[in-house]
Amino acid sequence: MRKLLSRFRYHIAVFFAVIGPGFITANVDNDSGGIYTYSAAGARFGYLPLWTLLPITLVLIITQEMCSRMGAVTGKGLSDLIREEFGLRITFLMMALLVMVNVTNVMAEFAGVASSLELFHISRYVSVPLAAVGVWFLVVKGNYKSVEKVFLLGCVLYVTYIISGFLVKPDWKEAALYSVKPVVMLEPSYIYMLIGMVGTTIAPWMQFYLQSAVVEKGISTKDYKASRVEVIVGCIMTDVVAFFIIVACAGAIYSIKPTEIQDASQAALALKPFGQYAFLLFSAGLLNASVFAACILPLSTAYTVCEGLGFESGVNRDIREAPIFYFLYTLLIVVGAGVTLIPRFPLVQMILLSQVLNGMLLPFVLIPMVVLINKKDLMREWVNSRWLNFATWITVIVIIGMSLAYVGFALRGVH
DSSP: OOOHHHHHHHHHHHHHHHHHHHHHHHHHHHHHHHHHHHHHHHHTTGGGGGGGGGHHHHHHHHHHHHHHHHHHHSSSOOOHHHHHOOHHHHHHHHHHHHHHHHHHHHHHHHHHHHHHHHTTTTOHHHHHHHHHHHHHHHSSOOOOHHHHHHHHHHHHHHHHHHHHHHOOOOHHHHHHHHHHHHOOOOOOHHHHHHHHHHHTTSSSHHHHHHHHHHHHOOOOOHHHHHHHHHHHHHHHHHHHHHHHHHHHIIIIIITTTOOOOSSHHHHHHHGGGOOHHHHHHHHHHHHHHHHHHHHHHHHHHHHHHHHHHTTTOTTTTOOOTOHHHHHHHHHHHHHHHHHSSTTOOOHHHHHHHHHHHHHHHHHHHHHHHHHHHOOOHHHHGGGGHHHHHHHHHHHHHHHHHHHHHHHHHHHOOOO
């Protein structure tokens, strides 16, 4: 019995030692764009879309686990491996596309900051600059351990959505039923929404950030079992939050009148009749998600570009050791926040554009990733098993197909 207890304590200690990269990456997935997508799904279609969350969770686990494993086995970031295996020319093209896409993503996060605090009559000309300065200081003046602690706190604050979901008092029987009952309607807006839910779950930047974070944290194959558990727990947690966002909006908006909301702040306002706390918690969740992602996205981009092009990177280095890394991080924050301050800036359209561009870039990231993880000389005994390989390629094909369909719908103006 003592041996079992001591073994259990050891595994728990290892788990808490490696917790961070997987948990953080999965939770940042619920950024302003993700919250808007899930809120819109619940407001317009009620509990019907809940069934998608189970397959979405499985897809997220498969892709995140691969990146985490590659980081632990190779000790290198994804862009570093792509450069070594596919050459500098392809890497440079991919880095250029990623920077373009991530600039729109960073704009979308500062748009989320603006819209969440405008609910409390705080001007974006105050909220956005303050958020930008705070985000910049956190990373530039911190180190990996201190930054990770703040990010983990950001993950915990997603509990606000769970609480607001309970405060709305939705129809739990309906929610439970449609969580396991697939409903597919041949209505363009419904299909578009389903594709958007999948597309917002797996963004190109996530794969690069997770692998870089695993490497910088120093996770090796010895710690990998605990790291894999952490990745799975993070993926489940992020979709539990998504469940409560949909349920809250289904109970507060759809049950009264199906509505096509324009942004996540509109969903927060709809919760006011169910109590001030429900409104405050949902709004706080939107602000937390936007600031959280505004930290991670520029950081992910700086990691990716510097690794891919051979520059020094990492928050454990100071500005003199990694000038390109910090310059790029700063530039993304300045551009992302600055564009959001332009008068009459289309906040909602920017969030939509960021999701569309994510979908366009995703195939160019997933295919090299799957090729790399199956290289025996690179991964040794850690390559995918036959069944995992089959599941992975099916996942890649489905994600690419849905992402391209999402882009097609968006370009045709289907909403």
